[in-house]
Amino acid sequence: MSHFSAEQEQTLMGWARRYPYRIMGLLEALRQVQEWRRCVGDQDEEYLAKLFDYPRNHVHELVTFFPGLTLRPTGRYRVGICRGLSCALAGSAAMCRCMEKSLGIKAGETTPDGKFSFETMECIGACDHAPALIVNDKLQGAASEQSISELLERLP
């Protein structure tokens, strides 16, 4: 018995079988676990190491290398503001401060209710919407005081 539900185990097995080599599904499986649990924990690493027949420390290496994967839980909504050059020119620093104030947390932290976490992002390929705002990997357009407050109210 693992700590995943039978359905979740099926989904992870799906990633393990999807590509011509089993190992090619590992990063997607990690993304999946991150989405469910908001982080990749010890048990998750153990499980995936077995499933993908890969050393546990290599799985851990991926979790610490890729910014999309985290060891500690993020919020249900991962809110990010880009600080790449074009976004910086458009005032992303001020928008980051606005987001921190609205959520009452600093960049890199999660709200106590676990709803939101806030991250500063390196370029997310949306320089035409500077300063770009992103939630759970989906671009939300440009950040402004108004768009930030609307977004935070809208998310259930």
Added chain:
Amino acid sequence: MTKVLTEHWDQPRLHELETYRRLGGYEALKKVLGMDRAQLIDEAKKSNLRGLGGAGFATSLKWSTVTPEEKNPGPRYVVVNCDESEPGCFKDRVLATRNPHQLIEGLLIAACAIDAKQNFIFIRGEYQIQYEILEKALAEARGAGIIKPPVSIDLMRGAGAYMSGLDTALLETMEGKKAWPRQPPPFPTASGLMGRPTVVNNVETLCMVPSIVLRGGEWFAKLGTAKSGGTALFSVSGHVEKPGVYEFAMGTPLREILAAAGGVKGGRKLKAVIPGGVSTPVLTADELDTPMDWDGPRAQGSFLGAGGVIVLDETTDMVMVAHNIERFLAHESCGQCTPCRQGSYWYVRILERALDGGGVAADLDTLRRTGEDMTGKVICALGDTVGLVTRAMMKKFSNDFKAKFHGEPPHG
């Protein structure tokens, strides 16, 4: 001006198969099925198409150097690099959003060129919207029998590392490893994904392919300049009135591209332009006549890169720009090569100190020396870049740097 990629962007529902087909989509693929591989590669050669992800490697040459089946029996792959992450570049995002079938058609043609059966689109995780668009488009193409066994196209997402956008690091990522670039040779065309011959092509490059097949390589080549065929997309952002993606013939002066984007924001004066994304050295306002093809920016000590034009107005402090770029590069340095891992870190520290008012005159020399110790002494282009961009700014905008680097060292 002839448009190759943006011609139909005003059509509603272009992302759907029906619309794409009504506008002549997938006709090129039909034509290719009646051509042999040598003919197809020859057409690509005539077109002078070069890799639009930034490296500018001749596409036909990449296809033709794939180790042939006789010499290395077994699978070979085409992988689309849709891991666009360079600050200033967003054209691949727009291409995947607007016209996913054009990419799929280009990919299927490339697969014919190297006789690949299994193909992949690797897309950055932060493009979840585009991932879903491509997922739908692939399902449509499978349903219509356009993608049919033994040929397949599958999607895979990254998880936030800029390095995954470099071809060999992309392959490492796909193999379930951290995004560390490989030191070629062997090149991916000999040993790529899981050690098999692999072509990694950029989204925009593949999107050009259907038109080349339909209208001919010579037609495409003539749109551009002698050494750079066709057109290119320019992602224009920064201090401009209308940021966005603009298509121009190769060799179009930077001035025209800037004008199309409505000129400098708020009518302010131009200070500088970064021509191809933050890893390309800066151009001054006096260099606006630079023709934007593979050779133009090179003559000014820069590169065309991936066409990410970032406009900087007169109010911009170049030390701030340098710090922003170096901070990005330091964050994304994978840590494999010591000069880059250490050098990028110290670049940020030094620039940060200057921005905080503690700039030391001797640091300018340290930046120069450290830069020289990185460029050309690391595996990939990121490390080369760390030393390059700030040094170019120091040369072209020395007053900005002198103003911030004038003090004595804090410890005497």
